[in-house]
Amino acid sequence: MLRIDLTGKRAFVAGVSDDGGFGFAISKALAEAGATICLGSWPPALGIFTKLMERGKMDESMNLSDGRKLEFEKIYPLDAAYDTLGDAPAEVRENKRYKEVGDFSIEGVRGLIEKDFGATPLDIVVHSLANAPEVKKPLLDTSRAGYLSAVSVSAYSMVSLVRALGPLMRPGGSFLSLTYMAGERVIPGYGGGMSSAKAALEADTRTLAYEAGRRHGVRVNTISAGPWASRAASAIGFIDMMINYTKANSPLPRSIDASDVGNTAAFLASPLAAGITGTTVYVDNGYHAMGMAVTPPAP
Ligand SMILES: NC(=O)c1ccc[n+]([C@@H]2O[C@H](COP(=O)([O-])OP(=O)(O)OC[C@H]3O[C@@H](n4cnc5c(N)ncnc54)[C@H](O)[C@@H]3O)[C@@H](O)[C@H]2O)c1
Secondary structure, rough: OOOOOOOOOEEEEOOOOOOOOHHHHHHHHHHHHOOEEEEOOOOOHHHHHHHHOOOOOOOHEEEOOOOOOOEEEEEEEOOOOOOOHHHOHHHOOOHHHHHHHOOOOHHHHHHHHHHHHHHOOEEEEEEEOOOOOOOOOOOHHHHHHHHHHHHHHHHHHHHHHHHHHHHHHEEEEEEEOOOEEHHHOOOOOOOOOHHHHHHHHHHHHHHHHHHHHHOOOEEEEEEEEEOOOHHHHHOOOOOOHHHHHHHOOOOOOOOOOHHHHHHHHHHOOOOOHHOOOOEEEEEEOHHHHOOOOOOOOOO
């Protein structure tokens, strides 16, 4: 039987701070396939995340199908806005949520992974994070600072992650990020420069696939996911409308489940996808292929 077998492989998944988003679903699918999982978690959310786990609030979602429990080898603090600790302004470094966690920069995490596991300990790196301080503002009203922040945290962070972790990857390694169709088509309300960030992320997927492929022998892909009511998506404010609209107007009239994305990520990370790189893979029930709405808008 053809199986997704990630036994003996180690993944670093950046952007998990609860059990409701794609990063968690991807971690679970990678673990189902046999990989071990390390996380990168945003310092402002890290405390709540560890408390949720300690208090058993995530026990049910940590169950794997064969009776095992999802475990995290390590959870590293990571603020993907900063390449080095020196890049973080003093007010961030001294903030109570950051002060005690050590080096939370991308280079800091690289150093910790090397210290904990050696020179080439990684096979899979997942970038499942995004942030835009002005996401609720139309692009036209977004400040320069808000726009640059969205692109910095949500797109440049992938460039930085590939640069920092590429040398730590074993042969056949795979990088993956998460994008959204708003990078290619207009999604009214997806503001603050997030659409620009996703466009950059998708373009960079191609260039990084070429450059990191030649330099490190790794693959770089992105999954364009359909709408899912994660914490980040719910914060934008119209996720339920997006889910209903997309369900009604997709070739497959169903909502996506985070596990659809998780399973695709496991495939892309596996040797079965050895020839796939530089690609945007749609996990959206085919919505991207539509050119016209099927149902009339609700009154
Ligand atoms: N939910 C959707 O509808 C949808 C659709 C397509 C693509 N995506 C993408 O999927 C990815 C994961 O998002 P999600 O919807 O699963 O939500 P999520 O809330 O589970 O994940 C977003 C994560 O980003 C982290 N984060 C925010 N700023 C950060 C920073 N500076 N440094 C490090 N981490 C930071 C948050 O703590 C959170 O864990 C994002 O790239 C998102 O744009 C989401």
